[in-house]
Amino acid sequence: MTTAPFPATLAPVRRISLLRRYLRRPLGVVALVVLLLVVAAAVLAPWLAPFDPNFVTFKIVHAEPGNGHLLGGDSAGRDILSRLLYGARTTLYGAVITCVAGLVLGVPAGVSAGYFGGVTDRICSWISDALQSIPGMIVLLVVAAGTGQSFPVLMVALGVFMAPGYYRISRARAMAVRKEPYIDAARVAGVTNPRILRTHMMRAVYAPIVVQTALTAGIAIGMQAGLQFLGIGSASTPSWGQMMNDGFNTMLTFPKILLWPSIALGVTIAALAFIGSTLADLISIRAEQPSKRSRARVRHELAAPSAAELSDRVASGSHEHALEDCALRVENLRVGYATQSGVKEVVRGVSLDAAPGEVLGIVGESGSGKTQTSFAVLDLLPSGGTAVADGIWISGREVSKLSSAERAALLGRSIGYVPQEPLSNLDPCYTIEHQLVEPLRYVHGLSKADARARAREVLVRVGITDPERVLGSYPHQISGGMAQRVLIAGAVSGRPSVLVADEPTTALDVTVQAEVLELLRELQQEYGMALVIVTHNFGVVADICDRVVVMKDGRIVETGRVEQIFRAPAHPYTAELISASLDDVEGRDELDRALAHAGGEDDAR
Amino acid sequence: MTADFAPLLSVQDLVVDYRLARKVRFRALKGVSISVGAGECVGLVGESGSGKSTLGRALLGLTPVESGRITFDGQDITHARGAARRRLANDIQVVFQDPYGSLDPTMTVGEVLAQPLEVAGTTRVQARATVAEMLDRVRLPSDSVHRYPSEFSGGQRQRIAIARALVRRPRLIVCDEPVSALDLTTQATILELFIDLQRETGVSYLFVSHDLGVVRRVCHRVSVMYHGEIVESGPTHTVTHEPSHPYTRRLLLAAPVADPARQAERRAAWLGLRESA
Numbered sequence: 001m002t003t004a005p006f007p008a009t010l011a012p013v014r015r016i017s018l019l020r021r022y023l024r025r026p027l028g029v030v031a032l033v034v035l036l037l038v039v040a041a042a043v044l045a046p047w048l049a050p051f052d053p054n055f056v057t058f059k060i061v062h063a064e065p066g067n068g069h070l071l072g073g074d075s076a077g078r079d080i081l082s083r084l085l086y087g088a089r090t091t092l093y094g095a096v097i098t099c100v101a102g103l104v105l106g107v108p109a110g111v112s113a114g115y116f117g118g119v120t121d122r123i124c125s126w127i128s129d130a131l132q133s134i135p136g137m138i139v140l141l142v143v144a145a146g147t148g149q150s151f152p153v154l155m156v157a158l159g160v161f162m163a164p165g166y167y168r169i170s171r172a173r174a175m176a177v178r179k180e181p182y183i184d185a186a187r188v189a190g191v192t193n194p195r196i197l198r199t200h201m202m203r204a205v206y207a208p209i210v211v212q213t214a215l216t217a218g219i220a221i222g223m224q225a226g227l228q229f230l231g232i233g234s235a236s237t238p239s240w241g242q243m244m245n246d247g248f249n250t251m252l253t254f255p256k257i258l259l260w261p262s263i264a265l266g267v268t269i270a271a272l273a274f275i276g277s278t279l280a281d282l283i284s285i286r287a288e289q290p291s292k293r294s295r296a297r298v299r300h301e302l303a304a305p306s307a308a309e310l311s312d313r314v315a316s317g318s319h320e321h322a323l324e325d326c327a328l329r330v331e332n333l334r335v336g337y338a339t340q341s342g343v344k345e346v347v348r349g350v351s352l353d354a355a356p357g358e359v360l361g362i363v364g365e366s367g368s369g370k371t372q373t374s375f376a377v378l379d380l381l382p383s384g385g386t387a388v389a390d391g392i393w394i395s396g397r398e399v400s401k402l403s404s405a406e407r408a409a410l411l412g413r414s415i416g417y418v419p420q421e422p423l424s425n426l427d428p429c430y431t432i433e434h435q436l437v438e439p440l441r442y443v444h445g446l447s448k449a450d451a452r453a454r455a456r457e458v459l460v461r462v463g464i465t466d467p468e469r470v471l472g473s474y475p476h477q478i479s480g481g482m483a484q485r486v487l488i489a490g491a492v493s494g495r496p497s498v499l500v501a502d503e504p505t506t507a508l509d510v511t512v513q514a515e516v517l518e519l520l521r522e523l524q525q526e527y528g529m530a531l532v533i534v535t536h537n538f539g540v541v542a543d544i545c546d547r548v549v550v551m552k553d554g555r556i557v558e559t560g561r562v563e564q565i566f567r568a569p570a571h572p573y574t575a576e577l578i579s580a581s582l583d584d585v586e587g588r589d590e591l592d593r594a595l596a597h598a599g600g601e602d603d604a605r
Numbered sequence: 606m607t608a609d610f611a612p613l614l615s616v617q618d619l620v621v622d623y624r625l626a627r628k629v630r631f632r633a634l635k636g637v638s639i640s641v642g643a644g645e646c647v648g649l650v651g652e653s654g655s656g657k658s659t660l661g662r663a664l665l666g667l668t669p670v671e672s673g674r675i676t677f678d679g680q681d682i683t684h685a686r687g688a689a690r691r692r693l694a695n696d697i698q699v700v701f702q703d704p705y706g707s708l709d710p711t712m713t714v715g716e717v718l719a720q721p722l723e724v725a726g727t728t729r730v731q732a733r734a735t736v737a738e739m740l741d742r743v744r745l746p747s748d749s750v751h752r753y754p755s756e757f758s759g760g761q762r763q764r765i766a767i768a769r770a771l772v773r774r775p776r777l778i779v780c781d782e783p784v785s786a787l788d789l790t791t792q793a794t795i796l797e798l799f800i801d802l803q804r805e806t807g808v809s810y811l812f813v814s815h816d817l818g819v820v821r822r823v824c825h826r827v828s829v830m831y832h833g834e835i836v837e838s839g840p841t842h843t844v845t846h847e848p849s850h851p852y853t854r855r856l857l858l859a860a861p862v863a864d865p866a867r868q869a870e871r872r873a874a875w876l877g878l879r880e881s882a
Contacts, residue, residue: 181707185769188665189721190694199720203711365788366759480653509652509815514859514875536788539861542868562865580789581863582796582818588646588825589842591800 021282028278034271038264042088049082053238062254071260074246080260083238087261090239091221091268094155098220099213101159106166107209111201113167114174115193121171128164136161140223144232151233158223162216169212170205177204207283214276218269225265240265294338298386301343302334315390317351317549317556324396327530328360328377328415328498329353332390335372335381335554346372347387348554354530354547356497359521361545361562362534363577369554370534374500377532378417379407395497412443416491416529418501418520422483422508426475433471436490443494458489462519481512485519492523499524502534517544538578542566550574613809614664614777615640619673621656621663633659635833636673639811641777646803646810648824648841650817650856656833657813661779664811665699666690677777694721698770702782704762708754714740714765715750721773739768742805743798760791767798777809784819796822817857821845829853854878 022028041048050068060073071080113124136158143157177183177200186196227233228241235242240261247258315332323329335347347369354360362370376387377394392400394414399407411417419425426435433455440451452471459467462485475483484504491499501520505513521544524531535541541548541562549559550571558571569575586594621634633656641647649657662668664675666685675683677696685693701707708717715736722732737747743764754762763783770778780799784792800823803810814820820827821841828838829850837850848854858875862868 180709181701181703182709184665184667185699185701185707185766186709186720187667188694188697188699189724189769189773190691191720191724192691195724199712200709203709206711365790510817510859511652511856514861514872517861518872518876537861538789538863539868542863542865543861543872566863566865576790578863580793582793582816582822583862583864585822587821587842587845588800588823589840591822592825595804 018279018282022278025278025282027274031271031274031278034267035275038088038268038271039092041085042092045082045085045089049079049085051079051082053078053082053086054236055079062250062257065256072256074243074257075250075254076246080243080257083243084240084260084264086238087240087243088264088268090151090237091224091265094151094158094224095217095220097152097155098159098162098224099216101156102162102166102216103209103213105160106163107170107202107205108197109163110167110170111174111197111205114171115178115197115201117175117178124167125171128167131161132164134161137223137226140227141230141232144227149232149234151237154227154232155220155224158220162220165212165216166209169208173205173208174201177201207279211276211280211283214272214279218272218276221265221269221272295386298336298338298343299388302336302345302386302388315349315351317559319351319353320547321353321355323393325355326353326393327356327358327395328532329391329393330373330377330389331392333373333376333387333392334389335369335376335385335387337384337386346385346554347376350549350551350554350556352549352556352559354498354532356530357525357528359524359531359533359544359546361541361548362532362551363536363538363541363548364551365536365577367553368551370536370551371502372554373551374502374532374534378411378415378500379404380411380417412439412491412494412496414496414498416494416496416499418484418488418491418499418504420503420506422480422487423475425487426483428475430474431471432473432475432478432486436471436486436493439490440493454493455489458493459486461523462486462489462492463515464489479512480508481515484508484512484516488516488519488523492527492529495527496529498530498532500532500534503536504533505540506535506537513540520544536577538566538581539583550577612640613643613645613678614811615676616660616664617674617676619660619663619675620671621659621668622671623659623668633833634663637830637833637835639828639835639838641809641811643776643809644803644807645826646799646812646824648820648827649811649813649830650815650820650827651830652815652856654832655830657815657830658781660830661699661781661811661813664779665697666693691724694775695725695773696776697779698773698775698777699779699781700763700766700770700783702786704759704766704786705754707766708762710754712753713750714752714754714757717754717765718750718769718772721769725773735772736768739771742771742802743768758791759787760795763787763791763795764798767795767802771802771806771808774806775808777811780810780812782813782815785814785816792819799823816860817845818860829856851878 056077058077060069060079061077062075063069063073065072069079069081074080074083109124113121140154140157144154147153183196183200186200225241225244228239229245231245233239243261244258247261251258319329330353331351333347333350334345336343336345350373352360362373364370375381377392381387389400391398394410399410436455437448437451440446440454441448446454455471456467459470464470464485470478470482470486504520505516508516517540520531533540533545545562547561548565549556550573551557552573558565558569558574565574566578569578616637616639618636618638619634620632620636622630622632625631637660639647649660651657659668663670670683673683674681682693718736718739719732722735736750740747740749745761745764754765757765784795787795796819799810802808812820812824824841826839827841827844828835829844829852831852837844837848837853844853845857848857855878858871858878862871
């Protein structure tokens with residue numbers, strides 16, 4: 001009964017990983033140890049306490065610590081240490097009641113409201129809002145007066161006021177999860193609504209509820225002490241709030257009587273708060289921000305290979321053009337990520353180049369390092385990623401040694417970027433006009449009117465027939481193909497010499513894909529840009545590329561002109577990728593006929 | 606080849622509206638008719654917003670039907686709800702596009718696959734045997750049951766999703782863009798798996814895709830959708846080789862082929878079509 005509610009409620013498999021991660025946080029460990037000590041004190045109070053907490057000895061009224069009474073005596077002549085230990089029981093007991101009441105009321109209601117929506121949601125939310133707008137302390141005092149100061153009833157009432165916290169969290173999680181395809185799949189599989197709520201939904205709200213419980217317990221303990229301080233609750237059961245009241249009356253003459261319960265209360269609440277925030281960190285932050293030192297280590301390991309790996313350290317790929325003719329040139333690029341077991345290299349020595357007016361394709365499957373290569377060129381690697389290279393030249397300028405601020409300044413001017421997911425790369429809070437005009441004003445120092453004219457002009461150029469309407473629209477009001485045109489407009493509005501397009505058509509329909517490829521081709525020829533297209537689709541390569549590099553496991557396995565790669569792929573992996581396209585394979589009718597034919601031959605035999 | 610499929614599913618004049626706001630409705634399906642025979646694979650092609658996924662969702666009871674009729678095995682299931690709809694889980698299943706969102710990240714693969722069996726009242730021992738059999742069918746190792754979806758690649762997750770659709774031994778699986786989130790090489794092997802499974806189990810597919818190449822590979826017949834209507838239907842070979850509707854022609858020419866010379870011709874033809882449109 002006196003155990004804190006949260007560790008016991010974790011699912012077995014999850015607990016191992018979460019606990020292990022939790023134990024790596026020093027602050028969290030200290031907080032947990034403190035809480036466990038409080039729990040132990042409460043459980044073992046009858047054995048630990050040197051005296052009966054209610055036994056009055058007039059000798060020790062207001063006594064200083066010592067003389068067998070470790071923390072001295074209070075104003076009625078009772079042993080303070082014993083009362084503290086027994087008070088811990090009351091405190092934790094109350095916290096558990098409050099949390100359980102909050103959980104039982106808030107979580108099922110929140111999960112149902114989020115999952116069903118509609119009327120259920122409106123009614124539950126109305127009740128929750130009403131509860132939050134009632135002054136809790138006054139209601140608690142009324143409840144105390146009405147129930148003859150029954151402590152458990154009071155704690156349940158407090159739990160009712162904590163329920164909206166649980167309700168809001170569970171409802172928000174359930175609303176997010178409700179839209180996941182796995183919920184649809186469960187419904188199609190014949191799973192009943194109550195069962196979906198019990199399994200999928202409860203699992204989804206689990207982690208945030210654990211965090212909320214730690215925080216709620218802290219608040220409950222504080223509120224409880226406040227009520228006891230006001231003299232509510234049984235006088236015969238020792239409690240911290242009561243002890244503080246006692247100490248408060250003699251605060252100026254005997255401050256220590258107030259000090260001990262205050263410390264106990266403060267430390268317990270702080271421990272719960274730290275446990276809560278540590279858990280929240282662990283649950284919300286998946287990848288931890290790498291420290292400066294770990295980044296330096298990655299860089300060191302990427303740059304200085306061990307002898308055993310030397311053969312693997314030769315750059316893969318080759319250069320087609322002389323350095324001065326390149327719009328983009330990359331020499332021996334490596335990208336690594338710090339992981340628990342060391343450095344994971346995702347790009348392992350890549351060299352490539354592209355001339356103005358040339359279209360270079362970087363092809364490979366997911367995990368081949370093609371996107372990482374393009375991000376490294378743009379200096380837009382996700383956090384934790386580190387790139388080293390013997391050199392990266394963008395329109396003739398060596399940029400690999402530049403600071404990240406200087407690299408960022410190149411974006412939009414010398415090098416442009418077209419992303420894979422057009423709609424998620426536009427900020428839903430701003431109009432298209434804002435998102436196109438602001439960069440032009442800040443990066444190119446144009447006046448507002450000039451920037452707007454330029455944005456309009458570029459939109460017309462990318463084939464948008466009604467630029468005024470599009471400029472005034474928010475991203476959710478335009479289609480994916482339109483959004484990709486807008487992003488391309490943004491990328492080329494600064495007239496970059498290199499345009500990097502990362503799977504620019506993968507998220508689009510084939511009809512829109514054809515339009516976008518045609519647009520990229522036209523723009524690239526018109527502006528004389530080098531265009532680098534990252535793709536897994538050899539159809540796209542055949543459509544637009546002049547040259548292609550094929551990547552596998554972070555290295556270039558083949559590079560060459562498109563006609564030659566398609567005619568005679570030198571590497572089996574290239575051949576495999578080309579043959580994966582469904583252009584000339586047998587259709588279903590031919591496959592079935594072949595099977596029937598083979599079956600017929602078997603029968604004849 | 607295509608004539609000898611007994612009709613299993615038939616959809617007549619199906620109309621589905623989406624409520625965008627109070628009194629504002631968007632008609633996603635404008636009277637669509639389609640049929641799928643036993644052991645047949647019927648493709649549904651179109652661009653996003655054409656209503657092809659809506660049709661699949663309407664069959665599965667995930668979106669309400671305005672008017673029209675859906676018949677499965679002679680039984681009207683247009684407005685099947687509650688227990689009647691849950692009974693259909695025995696016969697109609699689904700594979701979604703997104704291999705990441707379609708599996709509950711907090712459940713092990715074993716739990717994911719056993720869930721449809723548990724709700725059908727299968728005993729634990731039987732369920733374990735069926736799960737093992739289906740994992741084997743989709744070519745995944747049997748010790749996958751103890752792992753979480755996050756430990757698998759996109760293609761492997763799609764295999765898990767297919768195994769989940771198969772465990773109740775349904776007669777029809779609605780495949781909603783099941784390979785469009787995958788690499789081309791993975792896509793080819795998953796399509797292979799779909800074909801093999803159909804031959805082994807005789808299950809029917811309604812195969813929703815935006816890619817005519819994919820549809821040509823797995824489907825016996827295909828219907829082309831555009832703005833909530835079916836503009837062309839027929840045997841896959843006919844539709845992909847001699848398309849009669851200009852939209853189908855445009856769709857065909859828009860998909861790039863992995864051959865630079867042929868693609869240049871195709872692009873020229875596509876540009877010509879675009880000019881004339």
